[in-house]
Each structure stands twice: as C-alpha cells, then as structure tokens.
Amino acid sequence: MSVKHLARNTPTDFFSPTCSKKFKNRNNNNNPSPFHTTSIVSYAMMPKESVNNQLDLYRSDKKTIAAESLDTLIADLESLLLDSSKAKPKNISPESDFKRKFLEDRIKHRKKIDEIIHESTTTYKDGFQQKLKKLLEKPKVPAVIPLTEEENLIVDKLFKGGQSGIIAEMRTARVTFKDIYKLYPETWLNDEIINFYFELLADRSGKTDNIPAIHCFNTFFYSTLRDSGYQKVRRWTKRVDVFAKDLLFVPINQSYHWILGVMDMKRKVVSVYDSLGGTHNHILDTFLSYLQEEHIDKKKTELDITEWRKEMPTNIPQQGNMSDCGAFTCTFAERLSRQMPFDFSQKDMTTIRRRIALNIAKKAIF
Template sequence: MPTNSSTKTLIDTKDDEFDSLLQRLTDLTVDETQKDKDAEDALVYKPEILDLKKDILNILIEPQFKDTSFDDRFKDTEIPAPQEIVPPLTDQENAIVDRLFKKGQHGEISSLNKATVSYQDIYRLYPETWLNDEIVNFYFELISDRASKSNNQLPSLYCYNTYFCSTLKDQGFAKVKRWTKRVDIFSKDVLFVPINQSYHWVLGMMDIKNKTVAVYDSLGGNHDHTLDLFLSYLEQEHLDKKKTAFDTSDWQKLTPKDIPRQGNMSDCGAFTCAFAERLSRRKPFNFGQQDMVTIRRRIALNIYNKAI
C-alpha cells in the first residue's frame, strides 16, 4: 500500500470514522450504568477490539487502493485480441512468384494506366535488391486503383510518380503544375509522393484531410526541406487551380520516428511501398525487417495480378 502523505491523511480520516462507529457500538452494547470512562477505555483497548479495528480499517481503505493482483492474473490468462500480421503467400501464390523470378526471361509482365513492368524490373524484387522507378510507380498505381474502386470504404487519394518531387525541387512549380490538370488534389484525403533521394527511397505524404505533411523514412532521417517544399507546392497549386490563397500556417510537419526500420541498405523501396499500402487503409504498420522477403514477393504477385 502507498505510504505518501495523501495516504496517511486518508487513513487518519478513516480511523476517525471508525472511532465514531466504535463509539456507536459502545453505546449500543454497554449498559448505561457501566458507561463511564473506565468501562469505555476497557472496551476500546481490549486486544480483540484492536484487531477488529485494524480489520475494519483495511476494509474502509481498500476501495481507494484496489488490489490489482486479480487483474494481473486475468491479463495472464486473457486471450489477446487478434492483431493484423503480414500473411504468408499460399503454395499456389509462391509458385507464381517463383515462375516470375526465374532468370533469363524477357518482355512485359504487366501494365496499368501508364505504368509498365517487365521481367528485368521484376527481378528488382529479389531479396536485398534495390527497387527501381518502374516497380514503385506500378505499385502506387495499384494503391490508387484500389482506392478508386472501394466505394468510399477507403480514403480517397492521389499518387504522384517518382519523378514529381525531384522535378518540383530542381525545376520549380511551373514545371509540374500541368501534371494535375485533370485532378483536384484538394478533393482528396491523402496525396502520396514516392521519393528517391540519393538512391534511398522514402514516402512523402500530404494529408489534406488532417492538415499534415509527412515523410516516412525507414532509416529515420529528417526531411525539413521536403516538408517545406510540400507546403509551398500546396499553396501554389491552390492559387493556380482555385485562384485563391491557401493557408498552411496551421499544418503539421512530421518525420515520424516510431516506425519500422530497415536493417540493411537495400530494402528502403519495399518499406516505402509497405508504408503507403498501410496508410492508404489507415492501418498500423504491422511489419518489420523480418517481413521484407514476404512483402517483396507479395508486391511481385500484386503486379502480376494488377491488384492488391
């Protein structure tokens, strides 16, 4: 039981309440002719009464300091709620991926909108191999396609391609403003920007609904310049398309650190795809370095099937 000053005050208070109850008990049980000071003291200080006083005092205090041992025992035996995990591929799915990964093949595997993946690209999904633009762009097309077919069950989103951020940074807004001439980005919940910075993939996100710009980096780097670039882009895009100013003064800039980290120098692309896939469903990051081989094979299967 805690022994701080607040606890002592509570005990003293309960002790006074007990003494009051004891006095009432004395009044009821001691004959009026015997109720003098000596008789009362004799009653109060009898050993068995003192023990009784301690027992009752514990009962009075107990609700304030609940014994949690039962709760702890319950937690030990409680059946945990199911958590989402990275599901393994079935035997049939693994057989398809094995065929895709067979060396020496040539030609196109899959195309969706303007994205195309060939056998030379799919080999980039081998373990510990850097992903290229074709794989990343195709996967983000799949994420966008799934959201558009979800009947509003998933957040609405728009995915830029892997050349957007570098073009915006190096050549300015004028060079990219026509890239969204057929889409109102401000009607979307989320905008995804896959970014390759010095051979390292990260995920940029502009969350229109929650007024947040963020960069998810599996190496834990800081990206203040990119976050400022996103806010500037949104302001210029709104002014260009809506002809009114766009206030970003209350937007948050985030580079989350409590996210899965890569354990090598080659899986950044797979992490970037996995970040986007979970965020596109508003789901937690349920993966880590140990899941990268499975995630890579799943991406290959998704590309082959043109669906996530």
C-alpha cells in the same frame, strides 16, 4: 469389564450424531451396520485383527465419509476428549478410548478427502479458466500474411531467370521481367516497380469504400518540382483536384534511398516516412510551397498554411540493411492508404517483396 457391562454402557450414538443417524436410516435387518449398537457385543468379543478388518471395510465407504462434516467430527472428538479429561484415568472406559481413536482416524480420512476435492476442484477451475481464456482470445492473424502455396508457385515462375518481355501495364506504368527481378531479396527497387505499385494503390482506393481517397504522384514528381519549380508540374494535376483527396503520396528517391512523402489534406499535415530515420525539412517546405501554388492555380485563391504542421515520424519500422528502403516505402503507403498500423518489420521484407511481385502480376492489391 464384562461383556454385558460393555454392551450396557455403550452409547447409542457410538459415532457422531449425524453419522449414527444416517446409519440407522439406511441399515436394515439383512445388512446391519458393522458398528450398530445391537451388535457391539459381537465386536467386543472379536480379536483385534478382526475389528481392524471391519474398520477398514467401513473406511472404504467413501460416500459416507464424503457426506460427513469435518467440523462435526472434530467437535465430537473434542467433546469426547473433554469428557475424558474430567474422568480419572482408571474410570476412562475402553469404549471411549476406542471411539477416540476411531474419530481421530476418521478425521484424518476426512481431511484427506477434502484435500483431494480441493485439489481436483482447483485443477478443474484453473483448466476451465484457461480454456475460457483461449476461447475468448481473438485468433492472432499474422500482420504480414504469408503467400499460399499456389501464390508462391506464381512468384517462383516470375522470378525464374532468363525471361524477357512485359509482365503488366497500367496507365503509364509498365513492369517487365527485368524490373521484376528487382524484387529479389536485398535488391534495390527501381522506378518502374515503385510507380506500378503506387498505381495499384490509387486503383484500389478508387474502387473501395471506407478507405481514404488518395492520389499518387510518380517518382519523378518531387525531383522535377525541386529542380524546375511548380510550373513544370502544374499540368500534372489538370484532371485531379488534390484538395478533394484525403492523402497525397509522393515516393521520393533521394541519393539512392527511397522515402515516402505524404500530404494529409484532412489533417493539414505534411510528413516524410524514412526507414533510416533521416531529417527532411527541405522536402516538407517544398510540399507546403507546392500546395500554396496549386491552390492559387486551381482554386484562384490563396491557401492559408498557418494551421498546417510538419512531421517526420521516428517511431516507425526501420530497415536493417541498405537495400530494402523501396519495400519499406511501398509498405508505408499501403498501410496508410487503409489507415492501418505499421505492423511489419525487417524480417517481413522477403514476404513483402514476393507479395508486391504477385500484386503486379495480378494487377491488384488484395
């Protein structure tokens, strides 16, 4: 085929219609498209290597490639292949074969660009979703907040051995250095530590709005009631209306094991919280009996206990040794006094013990 024949038979839409139109609109006399119809003769006369170089130059135009539709390119190729299949082999023009190869190569490039765009978009979307999720998530605050460096220094001074004297006093409760040493890890708490801490709980309740009104009996209340009867403890509440409270706390030492007794006056429930999971029906019966006698003595009427329930919760934190029962008892009461969940465990006991020591020294729970 002559060069003139090649030029005369080269269609003006050598590329896809969309692509050809874009090239016509953006090219000018000073910078013609490498495949513009008017210059096809020049490219037909070029050596194969020169034509390939021009193709490589054209493929580097990413803006044009990205603007093309993959569907349009494939449609052009299918149309070309359909026309070629109708013609006899000897009648298939060189320019059609050249265009077919060119379109196949363009389709490969378009697919590659689509893959890159999809991958980058997906990666960006996933990264954005992860960042958004982190922003929306509430920061996790430790259930048992660690002491600050300053607070730890105070506790370290309290725990320093060889000291004597009174550390703090509140009403009838008093804690000395001898007592504070009971807050060392894996050491049994004594009555003085328990009683002082429950005084702090009652003091906070009286000064804080929107938390239950509580009354705390001392560690001798239950044993006195159990062994000597109601008359021995009748005057213990002469200045307190227990029926006007929300919660009554009773720390109990039973066979060298601390547990927490609770009388919930609003829910009409008596319960025992035991970090070793024991059974305490007798204690619950004693509580109900006490409330009946207290009501007769202070209100001059009988208390109907038919609606009252007895509970011994088992789905509560359990101690992992034989010495942290006192710390568990204090923490049960502290959480209940604020209507907060039992979000602590055995692993928190060292921090909790140090926090109790700090509370005693500061005479406040914060």
